[in-house]
Amino acid sequence: MVEVTDSASPLAVLGAGSWGTAVAMLAARNGHRCLLWGRDAEQIERIAVTRRNERYLGDIELPQGVEPCADLDAVLAEARDLIVAVPSAAFPAFLAGLRGRLQPGARIVSLTKGLELDTADTLDSVVERSLGNVEQAVVSGPTFAREVARGLPTAVTVAARPGSFADTVAGWLHGSQLRAYTSADMIGVELGGALKNVLAIAVGISDGLGMGANARAALITRGLAELSRLYQAAGARIETLMGLSGLGDLVLTCTDDQSRNRRLGLALGRGTPLAAALEHIGQAVEGATTARSVMRLAERYAVELPICEQVHRVLYEGDAAPDAVRRLLAREPKSEAGTLGTG
Numbered sequence: 001m002v003e004v005t006d007s008a009s010p011l012a013v014l015g016a017g018s019w020g021t022a023v024a025m026l027a028a029r030n031g032h033r034c035l036l037w038g039r040d041a042e043q044i045e046r047i048a049v050t051r052r053n054e055r056y057l058g059d060i061e062l063p064q065g066v067e068p069c070a071d072l073d074a075v076l077a078e079a080r081d082l083i084v085a086v087p088s089a090a091f092p093a094f095l096a097g098l099r100g101r102l103q104p105g106a107r108i109v110s111l112t113k114g115l116e117l118d119t120a121d122t123l124d125s126v127v128e129r130s131l132g133n134v135e136q137a138v139v140s141g142p143t144f145a146r147e148v149a150r151g152l153p154t155a156v157t158v159a160a161r162p163g164s165f166a167d168t169v170a171g172w173l174h175g176s177q178l179r180a181y182t183s184a185d186m187i188g189v190e191l192g193g194a195l196k197n198v199l200a201i202a203v204g205i206s207d208g209l210g211m212g213a214n215a216r217a218a219l220i221t222r223g224l225a226e227l228s229r230l231y232q233a234a235g236a237r238i239e240t241l242m243g244l245s246g247l248g249d250l251v252l253t254c255t256d257d258q259s260r261n262r263r264l265g266l267a268l269g270r271g272t273p274l275a276a277a278l279e280h281i282g283q284a285v286e287g288a289t290t291a292r293s294v295m296r297l298a299e300r301y302a303v304e305l306p307i308c309e310q311v312h313r314v315l316y317e318g319d320a321a322p323d324a325v326r327r328l329l330a331r332e333p334k335s336e337a338g339t340l341g342t343g
Contacts, residue, residue, distance in 0.1 A: 088114025204265020
């Protein structure tokens, strides 16, 4: 365990869900003092007393250096560097609420994987619109919160503007349990983190219908092709797609039942209504929110996203899951050559 430094300016993690808490624990293990804020004051008080976020992370104990705090103004008065871990649906309003309350030179790191609901904009655009030209970064990669909280190994990608800030954020996270890579491709990192959740719902639906491992592999592969078309149209880099925030996170989220998005798809494939499935999961399912924005994104960039389209139809247009799968299979045959970008 690294000794926690007595820093006059701690890191602040805004959002005490599973991922925000896990990142606060990670940074604290790396020697940083972390203020952990959540909107539920009673929950924060329980975390402070028990040293556990039992609601989201069970009996995993918080390390020294994580300081739960329910007073957002007090957190903002002390911390310059803010790590935001609120659901994408709440992200724009939350960022707008920070306007005029930040320290000079404040820097924003987003852990949120999604798009703005109404505009389908990536969340770096929301930060800039709300807070102006602040230094900002995004973190994404194959990371289940419970495994990070337990200290199991993984790796992430950090993208930032300016690029030097990516090195700073990577330094906060990089340690014995996590390897942090840097990137200049913010939009690629964000698009991968957002759309992989929708694709994981599709794979979950297929598995819930009992369609087998072959169908699962085919959906992941064709989902990668959808992402590649979108990346190219949006000006993102294909090498980002093939990295941790793209392929790495896609495979993880589609294949392991720790994924809330996959679990939602499994429930839908087994015939559970959407509202009941979401209530049973009991946490934000980002893919369900992103699926409402993704078709706007497809229209904006004039790209075909057939798997994402069928997920939207199941979630919000009343279509039955077996019918969505049949429609995908009924699409006209085409050459696979060049599908990373064109097919």
